[in-house]
Amino acid sequence: MNIESYTDRAKGFLQAAQQLAQGRGHQQFTPEHLLKVLVDDEQGVGLGLVQAAGGDPAKLREAAERALTRLPKVEGSGAGQLYLAPDTGRVFAEAEALAKRLEDEYVAAETLLLALALVDRTEAQKALASAGVKPQALEAAIRDMRKGRKVDSAQAEQGYDALKK
Secondary structure (H helix, E strand, O other): HHHHHHHHHHHHHHHHHHHHHHOOOOOOEEEHHHHHHHHHHOOOOOHHHHHHHOOHHHHHHHHHHHHHHHOOOOOHOOOOOOOOOOHHHHHHHHHHHHHHHEEEOOEEEEHHHHHHOOOOOOOOHHHHHHHOOHHHHHHHHHHHHHHOOOOOOOOOOOHHHHOOO
């Protein structure tokens, strides 16, 4: 994983997900932490895409929270030490492959969301599926939101925000 190939917004979500994991006393940074911060985003890009893809945002938020409450907590000498779960590494690899396929120079936040929907056998993927989010519909919603633009800078997502206003 090359963090420099991620947009500023995507980096912010990665940092928030790590802080969420540490704040909850979890020893591993999992895809579920990333899903939780994406769907709790105040700017609503994640939930907006979920809704555009035919998913149920409220159901997804509940499923993401449930997945996090099932993770073990660590106290004592191991607390505060955070490890990358293997599934999270798979999500990053998928996101980077998706960025290449979409002809993007950077991995954007919405690409991370799509990777979460595509990487199988994770609680994050199950949460997205249970909320009615299909990867193909999510990718179509992303393409519609982008209106043909590519992610060619670390600030590319700011262009989406300008179009929403």
